[in-house]
Amino acid sequence: MSSQYLTLYKMIVLYMLKRCEVSLSKSQIYDFILEKEYTNFLTLQEVFAELASSELIVEKTMANRTYLEITPEGDETLKFFGNRINPAIKHEIDEYLRSNSMKLRNESSILGDYTKTGDNEYTVSLIARENGQNLMDLQLSVPTEEIAQSICDNWQTKNQEVYQFIIQQLMM
Numbered sequence: 001m002s003s004q005y006l007t008l009y010k011m012i013v014l015y016m017l018k019r020c021e022v023s024l025s026k027s028q029i030y031d032f033i034l035e036k037e038y039t040n041f042l043t044l045q046e047v048f049a050e051l052a053s054s055e056l057i058v059e060k061t062m063a064n065r066t067y068l069e070i071t072p073e074g075d076e077t078l079k080f081f082g083n084r085i086n087p088a089i090k091h092e093i094d095e096y097l098r099s100n101s102m103k104l105r106n107e108s109s110i111l112g113d114y115t116k117t118g119d120n121e122y123t124v125s126l127i128a129r130e131n132g133q134n135l136m137d138l139q140l141s142v143p144t145e146e147i148a149q150s151i152c153d154n155w156q157t158k159n160q161e162v163y164q165f166i167i168q169q170l171m172m
Contacts, residue, residue: 009039009047011085012093014056014078017070020097022108025065032096038089067108110159112152117141122148126155128163136163 016029026048033044048068051057056074060067070078097104111127124140142148155162 005039006043006047006050007081008084009033009043010051010056011078011081012038012089013047013051013068014070014074015082015085015090016093016097017057017068018075018078019094020104021101022105023060023067023069024104025067025107026059027065028104028107029068032093036092065111110156112155114142114145114148114152116145120144124148124151126151126159128159136166 012033013029016032017024030041030044033039034041039047048057048059051074052059054073055071056077058069058071060069109129111129112124114122114124117123120143122142122145124142126136126138126140127134128136140151142151
């Protein structure tokens with residue numbers, strides 16, 4: 001793979017991170033880049049590894065997802081080399097971020113995960129975030145993986161109702 005193309009893919013990732021209002025997960029970036037067929041999965045893995053090793057991005061794992069944040073060095077690099085991104089690609093990125101902003105925000109703000117903590121015991125972690133701050137961080141112990149998975153799935157669709165219910169109950 002030509003270093004010219006690797007540089008382009010790195011700039012695309014940095015541009016996406018810079019333009020998005022919330023942290024993006026690796027899978028969200030994969031989805032966009034692979035859907036547009038800019039490159040393949042293995043090349044994109046190499047891009048992420050090189051960006052992280054050169055400290056242009058920071059990887060943070062939360063609730064079994066890896067989120068990426070652009071560093072000040074990454075921002076500087078984008079300023080110097082961002083002009084290598086074709087304006088049509090920038091437009092596609094901007095349009096994707098605009099049309100998927102609520103979906104991206106929800107995926108980055110509502111997190112549910114579980115881990116096996118013992119025989120017949122799973123700990124479910126449910127997090128609701130807003131503006132980088134945790135609104136709610138709830139840990140539940142449940143007896144089966146099926147229950148843990150169900151709780152995580154329902155958290156994605158019922159988080160607002162659960163949050164409002166708890167707040168109402170605690171304010172009374």
